[in-house]
Amino acid sequence: MLPPNIRTKIDALRKIQIDILNKEAEFHEQVHSVETDFQKSLIEIFDKRRQIVNGTTQEDTLKSEGHENNKTEDPLVKGIPEFWLRVFKMAPIFYGLVQPHDEEALKHLIDVRSILINEPKAGFVLEFEFEANDNFTNTVLTKRYEMECVPDVNKLLSFNGFKIFDTVGCDIDWKEGANLTVAVENGTERTVDSFFNFFCPKKLAANVDPVTYKKFMEYDFGIGYFIKDRVVPRAVLFYCGDFINVDDDSLEYELEQAQICD
Template identity: 40%
Template sequence: MVPEHDEPILKHLKDIKVKFSDAGQPMSFVLEFHFEPNEYFTNEVLTKTYRMRSEPDDSGPFSFDGPEIMGCTGCQIDWKKGKNVTLKMIKKKQKHKGRGTVRTVTKTVSNDSFFNFFAPPEVPESGDLDDDSEAILAADFEIGHFLRERIIPRSVLYFTGEAVEDDDDDYDEEGDEADEIIDFLAMLALHCCVALSPVVASVGYSLVAVYGLLTAVDSLAVEHRL
């Protein structure tokens, strides 16, 4: 479910695009989330860059199963004062061990938000991650791959409904990982597709991908949850 504090911000999301990197990294790509001017941050575009390996590793060439995402980098969000929804203030009571007096302290802690998507865990040089970070990155990579390979290239087909039947055939049950991806895409779709149909004929190719999110999510939800 979309956190309530994210809803008014996501209403300003107007476009999602994918851009491919230079010749040196032909398989890497950047997801661009374009926003209207708003009262929450000054960025017009938020980006997520995915780095991919497209060649076998010299140490284990026979284990290569094809291109894979090796890492991702988000971007800095320039939040306006008091508008950062990825942080929240909490109050805690502390009791002095000696005197027994109680005081209230205020702390800033992380808050659940879609916009944490732009601040993924950093992969250390050793490559070792804790279980939580591994789970976050695994879901993150699946989302990036899904948007790049299925939604944006086939956005017009999703809009016309021609791609929905294909998705029903392509996806098997995948458990919790599929649910996480569906929830994420549903979150984007719900807040991007309001009143899109009347203007589809006059907008660019990539904007139709936003509507494609909604129809693709409906298809996946039926396959995985019902």
């Protein structure tokens, strides 16, 4: 309904708006590259945490850093048993995801890492390292989140930086009769709730309608984002229960941040 001369000016302004968003996209990509470089400075710190959790740090080393132990060390206790299982059970985003039958396997989880990547797509990889256990032979289970930062000319208002592009899980090499994601009834296998479904989300959502599939993948991304930004860098705070009764709506916030490409 606008006069032609005004429409021409509005079209020009919309092109300028696209230029602005393209510049914002460049900014987000540069920030991701800086974060990717920055994570190298954290490797030594996270490795020190891993050694303490798994009992490979010598007691003399802890004492030299001012961490005195006033009680006699139990030689039978190595590191902090079931550290990551407790972290998962204390983190609100895992409520309902970690099932009772998952816990025995998760007792063997010895480290969780988040690695930012730029290739083949910008994103991050979650690595879950396990010691030998009775359920599967993998030593590391991975989940990769690939993202892109491209404004959609048809949805300019929705642009807010990176959106999920793809989610790539991994195959779990289950030992015979030890698959935690299935149950056998009358000779027929059926999928059951399990934390380990986290590593094959597409398979789990394969037979749902497009709207439900999109919501499911957004939820999956929210979980991955929460692990990367909250659980990995603040694991000891979850272990100690410091996040209990903290009114920051952590789960809701992370899910609001999760976006998925159409």
